[in-house]
Amino acid sequence: QITLNESGPTLVKPTQTLTLTCTFSGFSLTNGGVGVGWIRQPPGKALEWLALIYWDDDKRYSPSLKSRLTVTKDTSKNQVVLTMTNVDPVDTATYYCAHYTTVHWFHPWGQGTLVTVSS
Protein backbone atom coordinates (compact mmCIF):
# COMPACT_ATOMS: atom_id res chain seq x y z
CA GLN A 1 0.00 0.00 0.00
CA ILE A 2 1.38 3.37 -1.03
CA THR A 3 1.06 6.27 1.40
CA LEU A 4 2.42 9.82 1.34
CA ASN A 5 2.49 12.45 4.04
CA GLU A 6 3.36 16.14 3.69
CA SER A 7 4.99 18.08 6.49
CA GLY A 8 6.29 21.58 6.99
CA PRO A 9 5.43 24.96 8.48
CA THR A 10 1.83 26.09 8.69
CA LEU A 11 2.74 29.79 8.68
CA VAL A 12 5.45 31.51 6.67
CA LYS A 13 6.22 35.21 6.37
CA PRO A 14 6.34 36.98 3.01
CA THR A 15 9.74 36.85 1.25
CA GLN A 16 10.80 33.79 3.26
CA THR A 17 11.60 30.37 1.82
CA LEU A 18 9.08 27.58 2.26
CA THR A 19 10.37 24.03 2.68
CA LEU A 20 7.98 21.10 2.52
CA THR A 21 8.78 17.42 2.95
CA CYS A 22 6.91 14.48 1.49
CA THR A 23 7.58 11.24 3.32
CA PHE A 24 6.32 8.15 1.55
CA SER A 25 6.08 4.40 1.91
CA GLY A 26 5.07 1.49 -0.27
CA PHE A 27 7.36 2.34 -3.15
CA SER A 28 10.95 3.34 -3.80
CA LEU A 29 12.28 6.24 -5.81
CA THR A 30 15.05 3.96 -6.99
CA ASN A 31 12.60 1.97 -9.12
CA GLY A 32 12.36 2.85 -12.78
CA GLY A 33 9.29 4.76 -13.92
CA VAL A 34 8.45 6.11 -10.48
CA GLY A 35 8.14 9.73 -9.42
CA VAL A 36 6.65 12.11 -6.89
CA GLY A 37 4.73 15.24 -7.80
CA TRP A 38 3.75 18.38 -5.92
CA ILE A 39 0.41 20.08 -6.44
CA ARG A 40 -1.17 22.98 -4.56
CA GLN A 41 -4.66 24.34 -4.13
CA PRO A 42 -5.42 27.85 -2.85
CA PRO A 43 -8.53 28.00 -0.66
CA GLY A 44 -11.62 27.62 -2.83
CA LYS A 45 -9.62 27.39 -6.04
CA ALA A 46 -8.43 24.79 -8.51
CA LEU A 47 -5.50 22.41 -8.41
CA GLU A 48 -2.18 23.74 -9.68
CA TRP A 49 0.73 21.49 -10.58
CA LEU A 50 4.10 22.62 -9.21
CA ALA A 51 6.86 20.06 -9.78
CA LEU A 52 7.85 16.47 -10.48
CA ILE A 53 10.91 14.42 -9.63
CA TYR A 54 11.60 11.01 -11.15
CA TRP A 55 13.63 7.99 -10.01
CA ASP A 56 16.49 9.04 -12.32
CA ASP A 57 16.54 12.57 -10.79
CA ASP A 58 14.87 14.08 -13.85
CA LYS A 59 12.90 17.12 -12.69
CA ARG A 60 10.08 19.14 -14.21
CA TYR A 61 8.64 22.41 -12.99
CA SER A 62 5.62 24.55 -13.69
CA PRO A 63 6.86 27.25 -16.09
CA SER A 64 5.17 30.02 -14.10
CA LEU A 65 6.95 29.04 -10.86
CA LYS A 66 10.14 27.46 -12.15
CA SER A 67 12.43 30.26 -10.97
CA ARG A 68 11.23 29.84 -7.37
CA LEU A 69 11.01 26.05 -7.02
CA THR A 70 13.50 23.33 -6.29
CA VAL A 71 12.64 19.67 -5.80
CA THR A 72 15.07 17.08 -4.43
CA LYS A 73 14.90 13.51 -3.22
CA ASP A 74 16.51 11.48 -0.46
CA THR A 75 16.04 7.85 -1.40
CA SER A 76 17.54 6.59 1.85
CA LYS A 77 14.83 8.37 3.82
CA ASN A 78 12.01 7.90 1.29
CA GLN A 79 11.53 11.65 1.18
CA VAL A 80 11.06 14.34 -1.42
CA VAL A 81 11.61 17.99 -0.52
CA LEU A 82 10.08 21.01 -2.24
CA THR A 83 11.48 24.47 -1.61
CA MET A 84 9.79 27.66 -2.75
CA THR A 85 11.65 30.94 -2.43
CA ASN A 86 10.33 34.44 -1.89
CA VAL A 87 6.81 33.43 -0.85
CA ASP A 88 3.87 35.81 -1.08
CA PRO A 89 0.35 35.72 0.39
CA VAL A 90 -0.89 34.39 -2.97
CA ASP A 91 1.12 31.23 -2.21
CA THR A 92 -1.27 30.44 0.62
CA ALA A 93 -2.62 27.01 -0.26
CA THR A 94 -2.92 23.37 0.65
CA TYR A 95 0.15 21.62 -0.72
CA TYR A 96 -0.11 17.99 -1.79
CA CYS A 97 2.44 15.43 -2.81
CA ALA A 98 1.41 12.40 -4.85
CA HIS A 99 2.85 9.23 -6.34
CA TYR A 100 3.43 9.61 -10.05
CA THR A 101 4.68 7.43 -12.86
CA THR A 102 5.78 7.86 -16.44
CA VAL A 103 2.20 7.14 -17.52
CA HIS A 104 1.40 10.56 -16.12
CA TRP A 105 -1.27 10.30 -13.47
CA PHE A 106 -1.19 10.98 -9.71
CA HIS A 107 -2.23 8.10 -7.46
CA PRO A 108 -2.47 8.15 -4.56
CA TRP A 109 -2.20 11.59 -2.95
CA GLY A 110 -1.10 12.65 0.49
CA GLN A 111 -3.64 14.31 2.76
CA GLY A 112 -2.14 17.75 2.10
CA THR A 113 -0.77 20.45 4.35
CA LEU A 114 -2.16 23.98 4.59
CA VAL A 115 0.46 26.71 4.39
CA THR A 116 -0.48 30.30 5.14
CA VAL A 117 1.75 33.14 4.03
CA SER A 118 1.21 36.16 6.22
CA SER A 119 3.19 38.70 8.16
Next chain:
Amino acid sequence: SYVLTQPPSVSVAPGQTARVPCGGNNIGSKSVHWYQQKPGQAPVLVVYDDNDRPSGIVERFSGSRSGNTATLTISRVEAGDEADYYCQVWDNFYSQGGVIFGGGTKLTVL
Protein backbone atom coordinates in the same frame (compact mmCIF):
# COMPACT_ATOMS: atom_id res chain seq x y z
CA SER B 1 0.71 26.65 -22.81
CA TYR B 2 -2.00 24.03 -23.10
CA VAL B 3 -5.38 24.81 -21.51
CA LEU B 4 -8.09 22.46 -20.28
CA THR B 5 -11.54 24.03 -19.97
CA GLN B 6 -14.22 22.74 -17.62
CA PRO B 7 -17.61 24.25 -16.76
CA PRO B 8 -17.71 25.56 -13.20
CA SER B 9 -20.74 23.47 -12.30
CA VAL B 10 -22.95 20.59 -13.37
CA SER B 11 -26.20 19.57 -11.66
CA VAL B 12 -27.98 16.25 -11.82
CA ALA B 13 -30.80 14.49 -10.01
CA PRO B 14 -30.13 11.29 -8.09
CA GLY B 15 -30.28 8.22 -10.28
CA GLN B 16 -29.58 10.18 -13.45
CA THR B 17 -26.39 10.35 -15.50
CA ALA B 18 -23.91 13.17 -15.00
CA ARG B 19 -21.50 14.22 -17.72
CA VAL B 20 -18.54 16.43 -16.90
CA PRO B 21 -16.81 17.81 -20.02
CA CYS B 22 -13.16 18.81 -20.36
CA GLY B 23 -12.20 20.72 -23.49
CA GLY B 24 -8.74 21.03 -24.96
CA ASN B 25 -7.18 21.54 -28.37
CA ASN B 26 -6.47 18.19 -29.97
CA ILE B 27 -7.22 16.45 -26.67
CA GLY B 28 -7.73 13.27 -28.66
CA SER B 29 -3.95 12.96 -28.91
CA LYS B 30 -3.52 12.90 -25.14
CA SER B 31 -4.42 10.56 -22.33
CA VAL B 32 -6.90 12.16 -19.94
CA HIS B 33 -7.13 11.45 -16.24
CA TRP B 34 -9.92 12.41 -13.81
CA TYR B 35 -9.91 13.16 -10.09
CA GLN B 36 -12.71 13.46 -7.56
CA GLN B 37 -12.26 15.82 -4.63
CA LYS B 38 -14.77 15.96 -1.80
CA PRO B 39 -14.77 18.91 0.61
CA GLY B 40 -11.82 18.88 2.98
CA GLN B 41 -10.26 15.84 1.33
CA ALA B 42 -7.39 15.17 -1.03
CA PRO B 43 -8.17 14.40 -4.67
CA VAL B 44 -8.71 10.77 -5.64
CA LEU B 45 -8.02 9.31 -9.08
CA VAL B 46 -11.27 7.91 -10.51
CA VAL B 47 -10.40 7.41 -14.19
CA TYR B 48 -7.01 7.19 -15.91
CA ASP B 49 -5.93 6.80 -19.51
CA ASP B 50 -9.30 8.05 -20.73
CA ASN B 51 -11.43 5.14 -19.51
CA ASP B 52 -9.65 2.89 -17.01
CA ARG B 53 -10.52 2.78 -13.33
CA PRO B 54 -8.14 2.26 -10.43
CA SER B 55 -8.86 -0.55 -8.04
CA GLY B 56 -11.75 0.34 -5.76
CA ILE B 57 -13.49 2.78 -8.13
CA VAL B 58 -16.99 1.65 -9.06
CA GLU B 59 -18.05 0.97 -12.63
CA ARG B 60 -20.46 3.91 -12.54
CA PHE B 61 -17.47 6.11 -13.36
CA SER B 62 -16.30 6.07 -16.97
CA GLY B 63 -14.51 8.32 -19.41
CA SER B 64 -14.59 9.03 -23.12
CA ARG B 65 -13.15 11.35 -25.75
CA SER B 66 -14.70 12.89 -28.85
CA GLY B 67 -13.20 15.65 -30.93
CA ASN B 68 -11.70 18.29 -28.65
CA THR B 69 -13.61 17.17 -25.57
CA ALA B 70 -13.08 14.47 -22.98
CA THR B 71 -16.01 13.55 -20.76
CA LEU B 72 -16.31 11.95 -17.35
CA THR B 73 -19.62 10.12 -17.08
CA ILE B 74 -21.13 9.12 -13.77
CA SER B 75 -24.08 6.75 -14.11
CA ARG B 76 -26.85 6.35 -11.54
CA VAL B 77 -25.63 9.34 -9.60
CA GLU B 78 -25.74 9.14 -5.81
CA ALA B 79 -25.60 11.87 -3.19
CA GLY B 80 -22.11 10.70 -2.30
CA ASP B 81 -20.87 11.61 -5.79
CA GLU B 82 -21.26 15.31 -5.01
CA ALA B 83 -17.74 16.68 -5.32
CA ASP B 84 -15.36 18.69 -7.48
CA TYR B 85 -14.00 16.88 -10.52
CA TYR B 86 -10.75 17.75 -12.28
CA CYS B 87 -9.36 16.54 -15.60
CA GLN B 88 -5.60 16.30 -16.16
CA VAL B 89 -3.23 15.63 -19.03
CA TRP B 90 0.49 15.63 -19.73
CA ASP B 91 1.57 18.20 -22.29
CA ASN B 92 4.91 18.48 -24.03
CA PHE B 93 5.29 22.24 -23.72
CA TYR B 94 8.57 24.09 -23.77
CA SER B 95 10.14 20.87 -25.06
CA GLN B 96 10.20 19.45 -21.56
CA GLY B 97 6.61 18.76 -20.75
CA GLY B 98 4.50 19.07 -17.66
CA VAL B 99 1.16 18.49 -16.01
CA ILE B 100 -1.98 20.42 -16.87
CA PHE B 101 -5.14 20.46 -14.73
CA GLY B 102 -8.53 21.72 -15.76
CA GLY B 103 -10.21 24.38 -13.65
CA GLY B 104 -12.53 21.88 -12.00
CA THR B 105 -16.28 21.26 -12.10
CA LYS B 106 -18.50 21.17 -9.04
CA LEU B 107 -21.05 18.38 -9.35
CA THR B 108 -24.23 19.09 -7.44
CA VAL B 109 -26.71 16.31 -6.78
CA LEU B 110 -30.13 17.89 -6.61
